Amino acid sequence: MGNKLARNHHFLPQFYLAGFTNQGSKNNQLWALDHQTGRQWEAKPRNVAFKKDFYNIDLPANETDDFEKALAEIENLAAPVIKRVLETKQIPADQDYEIFICFVALLACRVPARREVFDGMMKEVVSIWSQLLFQTPERYEAYIKEVQENTKGEKRVTSYEDMKAFVDDESRYKINFSNNTYLQNMITQLDVLIPLLLKRNWTLLFADTRNSYFVCSDSPLNLHWTPEGKGIWGPGFGVSNTEVTLPLSKDIMLLGRFEEVMPAQYISREDTALMNSFTIDDSEKYVYSKDNNFIWRNPSGLIADKKDLIEFFRLLKQEEEREKS
Helix, strand or coil, rough: CCCCCCCCCEECCCCHHHCCCCCCCHHHCCCEEEECCCCCCCCCCCCCCECCCCCCCCCCCCCCCHHHHHHHHHHHHHHHHHHHHHHHHCCHHHHHHHHHHHHHHHHHHHCCCHHHHHHHHHHHHHHHHHHHHCHHHHHHHHHHHHHHHHCCCCHHHHHHHHHHHHHHCHHHHHCCCCCHHHHHHHHHHHHHHHHHHHCCCEEEEEEECCCCCCCCCCCEEEECCCCCCCCCCCCCCCCCCCCEEEEECCEEEEEEEEECCCCCCCEHHHHHHHHHHHHHHCCCCCEECCCCCCCCCCCCCCCCHHHHHEEEEHHHHHHHHHHHH
16 A cells, blocks of 8 residues: 555645744644634644645646655755754855755745735736737637637637627636646746845844744745835845845744845844734734734834734725725
């Protein structure tokens, strides 16, 4: 008999989440907060940050969990490197540095929130393509003729008018992508992202855990402008005057810039709150923390706590619903 297929696919590795427990072990518990509902509970790392069959593939020569197994092999390489960073409080060098950056890039690309971004982009592409295709009956007819010639398909029976009415009414269909498509896109993203991250300068920031600590989220890597940066569009991974932040544990935050970075150092409670705001900013639904409360900076720049965060997302959801109505 073969090995049992892995079904619970962690989009944040358990060894990584262990860094946000009080004792830093996978056998300890952390607090998980659903900031959309306000529900909070204690759990071990293995019981959070996973989706069933999230990395399943559908290929003739592969088991459905082969991609999940490949990710596990990468995690096995990264885990001792991350452990040494937490122990020595230093950015690794040489081959360990490459493994470290690959791990950082993977955390950016493997989370559910990245699929939401991909969905939005691709659906926009499909929408534009559809508008162009149905711009005139002649264009539609030419496209159908080309498809039938290339595929030897049967003669079309749907008229231009009926097909255009169908496409224009988005309530009549959904655009979905296969898991294979998502995983291929993830690999493509990694090919682009890793070289860009390797070019950045990196430093470590340390929280004074007597009065504050770093949190994690279900999309922990954040990209934002530096105080000197600005642009018409949002920040990009290859754009100057941008920062990448990633909490490595409750004690340590990773920060990367193309420009010169500060030496590794302890930061104030106020700056720890700011770093937590960056982490929370990209979160889809969950925040993970060592205690049942934490600090962050609200949009007014003031230090706030968990209850403030729940209220912030409640008001944000109300505003979004008003805009839709």
